[in-house]
Amino acid sequence: MDPLISIVVPVYKEEANIRPFLERTEAVMANMGVSYEIIFALDPSPDNTEGVILEEINRNPSIKLLVFSRRFGQPAATMAGILSCTGETCLVIDVDLQDQPELIEPLYAKLxxxxxxxxxxxxxRKGETLVKRIISHLGYSVINKLSDVQIPRNTGDFxxxxxxxxxxxxxxxxxxxxLRGLVAYVGFKQAFIEYDRDERYAGVGNYNRLTGSLKIGLNGLISFSSRPLFVMSIGGFILAGLSFLLGAWYVIQKLIGIDVTPGLSTTVLVVSFFAGVQLLGLGLIGEYVGRIYDEVKRRPMYIVDRQVNFERGE
Incomplete structure (x- = not known):
């Protein structure tokens, strides 16, 4: 019989968090009294994360494990867990206990x-720096203004x-x-509950708080909108117009014999500015071309090495 709730947990170097997470999650599921499965989607880790999970599988048959052939990253691991689950519903949660397992019951009740x-x-958000919060706020603002789908603010994969x-x-x-963009794209009737996010229970996160946020934001923007290319086109048109006016101003100065614009410094400034704009435009186009290149190759998002405790075999 298929479980009622599948809980998908992407993990990498999280050996200290596995058992505390399971203790709280299993207590919640016991209180709810519903059938469930917990799927750990594991990028191969240098620590003992896999060993701890295997020990817990021997204790609780509702726990399952996906092990990938190499590290594909959290987004791929999350999607692998979702597409491998058998439950009537699927819940995605991190193992570090920043997102409380106790929220599973109100989330399910709202569903x-x-x-x-x-x-x-x-x-x-406890434990997050001001810089991280500012980047997150600006990122969601830009994505929602330029994207074709509205991605809810202050949310993750939970x-x-x-x-x-x-x-x-x-x-x-x-x-x-x-994931948060794909789910927003799918649509249907959606709702939310609010909560206060805790600090990480143990260990150090594998997520770069600065470049990680920028990478996620850029991924969301490029994946769900072509408007940045349109904005770049408009910007190029405006700058070309300004260049034409600047050139006309130089011609007028020569014709009337006035030399009020310094020569070398202005030239260097203008050339440097337009070179920077061109490089920015090429970088933006390169992001889209790279995304097209990846999609055309049709390589799988992940490769599973082993499945542990799945009915269709390991």
Whole structure:
């Protein structure tokens, strides 16, 4: 019999968090009294994360493990868990206990009100720097202004969704698994609950708080909008017009015999400015071309090395 709730947990170098996470999660599921499976999606780790999970599988048959052939990253691991789950609903959560397992019950209860997706919206974030919060705020603002789909602010992958949404995600088959954007693209009736995010329970995160946020934001923008190219075209048109006016001003000065514009410094400044704009435009185009290149190759998002405790075999 298929479980009612599948809990997908991407992990990498998290040996200290596995057992505390399971203790709290199993207590929640016991209180709810519903059937469940917990799928750990593991990028091969240099620590003993896999060994700890295997020990827990021997204790609890509801725990399963996906091990990938190499490290594909958290987005790919998350999608692998979602597409491998068998539950009527699927919940995605991190193992570091920043997102509390105790929220599983209210998320599931909200889903039962007739929604297809219920995501957890962060009211506050403990342990995050001001710089990280500013980057996050600006990133969501830019994405939602330029993107073709609206991605909820102050959210991560912590959410629960129905089998209907899971199957629609399977049909998308994209190489870059930006889950919060893909779920927003799928649509259907969605809701949220608010919560205060805790600090990490143990260990050090594998997520770069600065470049990681920028990478996620750029991924979301490039994946769900072509408007940056349009903005760049408009910017190029405006700058070309300004260049024409500047050139006309130089001609007028020569004709009337006035020399009020310094020569060398102005030339260097203008050339440097336009060279920077051109490089920015080429970089933006390169991001889109690279994304097209990845999609055309149709390489799989992940490769599974082993499946442990799945009915279809290891």
């Amino acid at each position: 039962a009100e007739g929604y297809e997706v219920v995501y957890a919206k962060r009211r506050s 959410r629960i969704m129905t089998r209907r949404v899971i199957e629609e995600l399977r049909r998308l088959n994209e190489s870059h698994g930006f």
